[in-house]
Amino acid sequence: MGMTMSEKILAKASGQAEVRAGDIVWAKADVALMHDLLGPWLVDGAFKRLGGKLLDKEKVVLVSDHCTPPATVQQANILKFTRDWAREQDLPYYYEFEGPCHQVIVEHGHVRPGRLIVGTDSHTCMAGGLGAFATGIGSTEMVGVLLTGEIWLKVPKTTKVVWDGELPHGVYAKDLILRTIRDIGHAGATYEALEFSGSAIASLSMDERLVLSNMAVEAGAKTGLIEPDEAVAAYLRDRDVSEMDWMASDSDAVYERVLYYDASALEPQVACPHEVDNVHPISAVAGKTVDQVYLGSCTNGRLSDLRIAAHILKGKKIAKGVRCLVVPASQSVWMQASKEGLLDILAEAGCIINMPSCGACGGFTSGVIGAGEVVMSSSNRNFRGRMGSAAGEVYLGSPATAAATAIEGKIADPRSYIEKGGEQNGDYSRTRMEIR
Ligand SMILES: CC(C)[C@H](C(=O)O)[C@@H](O)C(=O)O
Numbered sequence: 001m002g003m004t005m006s007e008k009i010l011a012k013a014s015g016q017a018e019v020r021a022g023d024i025v026w027a028k029a030d031v032a033l034m035h036d037l038l039g040p041w042l043v044d045g046a047f048k049r050l051g052g053k054l055l056d057k058e059k060v061v062l063v064s065d066h067c068t069p070p071a072t073v074q075q076a077n078i079l080k081f082t083r084d085w086a087r088e089q090d091l092p093y094y095y096e097f098e099g100p101c102h103q104v105i106v107e108h109g110h111v112r113p114g115r116l117i118v119g120t121d122s123h124t125c126m127a128g129g130l131g132a133f134a135t136g137i138g139s140t141e142m143v144g145v146l147l148t149g150e151i152w153l154k155v156p157k158t159t160k161v162v163w164d165g166e167l168p169h170g171v172y173a174k175d176l177i178l179r180t181i182r183d184i185g186h187a188g189a190t191y192e193a194l195e196f197s198g199s200a201i202a203s204l205s206m207d208e209r210l211v212l213s214n215m216a217v218e219a220g221a222k223t224g225l226i227e228p229d230e231a232v233a234a235y236l237r238d239r240d241v242s243e244m245d246w247m248a249s250d251s252d253a254v255y256e257r258v259l260y261y262d263a264s265a266l267e268p269q270v271a272c273p274h275e276v277d278n279v280h281p282i283s284a285v286a287g288k289t290v291d292q293v294y295l296g297s298c299t300n301g302r303l304s305d306l307r308i309a310a311h312i313l314k315g316k317k318i319a320k321g322v323r324c325l326v327v328p329a330s331q332s333v334w335m336q337a338s339k340e341g342l343l344d345i346l347a348e349a350g351c352i353i354n355m356p357s358c359g360a361c362g363g364f365t366s367g368v369i370g371a372g373e374v375v376m377s378s379s380n381r382n383f384r385g386r387m388g389s390a391a392g393e394v395y396l397g398s399p400a401t402a403a404a405t406a407i408e409g410k411i412a413d414p415r416s417y418i419e420k421g422g423e424q425n426g427d428y429s430r431t432r433m434e435i436r
């Protein structure tokens, strides 16, 4: 009987030839990720009481992203504490003001196929887009990982999600994952691994694969993985990483269930307040007036997202009365977007470009919403109060849907905008997209 990717990675991490779903294992983490809000600030007390000695600082990655730039004195204090801790522990990998931690660790080559990555943030699962087993853990659990390098985990069952066929024009990974979560439900995959496969998945760019794994936790999943391929190897080679442990599920691996979808039949999807599984096709929600559009986050603030938005907004103006916040997912995304002229296009359309941060996404710093305000967001969560007031409403959609919504001031179907844009090769949705 074969093993799934998750089983193989956890077998390796726990030094065993074979593990099965349901087994409890003690596994060695390859990366221990923390951020400012749920990192040293919370961890330090217990860490020091238990000896305060990092087992292996090379495995610790610390990112200040949630309190950046600080909007309150308390956030500034957390940020200072985090920076001081990085210095005190002599951490080789401390990043601040670079963007949300999940994007930063991918860009800096910490995420590799076959690795076990644990982090004090629920979207740590994003790293599974490169074939790692990555999962969010509590800050208390992190104390154990820092001191011993190990963590106990129950090997999850796996639900395989197969998307075959070609995504239609104007339909993206975000639409695909929202549709999947609608079916599975926001707690329907609790403590499972989601394994995404099929021809539609294989044709996705790295930027888009990360959207799927990022949102696995929105179905309750422990992790979300995609089998690594040449696209992953090329992405890592660009970051001078050659060491990779390829793990793929065996053909006779045992799955809890397998869901099959036809990508070619998909239309843009929108998650309505206040749950990520409250998903409807764009046709059912188009026309809803919005106050703010948020294009950013570790889910959908990457280069391909900004390219799509710039393509749609080029030469146009956002609707009067709408704020459109654009937040590149990292400093390097910002720089590349700037080189390509994307930020100028977006600013000329009336967008406000914020620095890479979690600030607006989680209602932490700049970009919070007031009572009665409605947002179209490219991020991953629309819980009540997520972006500020509990009396506000957050809708989730793709970056293209966000950009079209900014133009109309109402939730809008992006497909007509992309067609009107004068496409050259019929494919603005994938890696080949060029906007200039
Ligand atoms: C702050 C933290 C609790 C949180 C998470 O763990 O996901 C945040 O990053 C989010 O996206 O809601």
Ligand code: SF4
Pocket (backbone or CB within 6 Å): 100, 101, 102, 121, 123, 297, 298, 299, 357, 358, 361, 362, 379, 380
């Ligand atoms: S989901 Fe938002 S708040 Fe959470 S890590 Fe990503 S960007 Fe930050």
